[in-house]
Amino acid sequence: GQNIDQPTEMTATEGAIVQINCTYQTSGFNGLFWYQQHAGEAPTFLSYNVLDGLEEKGRFSSFLSRSKGYSYLLLKELQMKDSASYLCAVRSLLNQAGTALIFGKGTTLSVSS
């Protein structure tokens, strides 16, 4: 079966660094995505990892270890606008032709001043 776990809530202060962890168990792994979602809006793409290691993009970095079924999203120099839900999603093979994004339940990050 498919299972993706991430913490439900996290809090942090402006300027700090926060790490959001994601562990997964899935068949036919084909990449891991991180999305940001503000309340009432659609998810927006943050990062994609398919090979082990760290991907850096500005204030955001994402790490993947396929052997451990583990990823994290690192947010640096936190800003108030980073308060949002962060979704970990794994693309996995559902059958011989289809793949799909399977999402975790999301981590709600609250940034305070």
Add this chain to the structure above:
Amino acid sequence: NAGVTQTPKFQVLKTGQSMTLQCAQDMNHEYMSWYRQDPGMGLRLIHYSVGAGITDQGEVPNGYNVSRSTTEDFPLRLLSAAPSQTSVYFCASSSLPSSGNTIYFGEGSWLTVV
């Protein structure tokens, strides 16, 4: 959200009514999917399609039908709405999986079944 259009944005239905959520994309993407999002549950896959004429079930397909007669359109049909289908629905599209591709989401459709 570039290129994925969902309608309607808001809808209230009575139990037992039917309706169709429309989704269209203009990026010539092969892959389209429908998700529902409920509080504390994340996004759950309802149905997906890898091309015109090809559809398959996701995690929570019961109560929903889909079809894919063209590359551009992927409507989601509720045949007999139930209160349990009150949710936010997102349509998504992408090119077939390749390294680094992203998935584009529509703006969402808020559905309430009373």
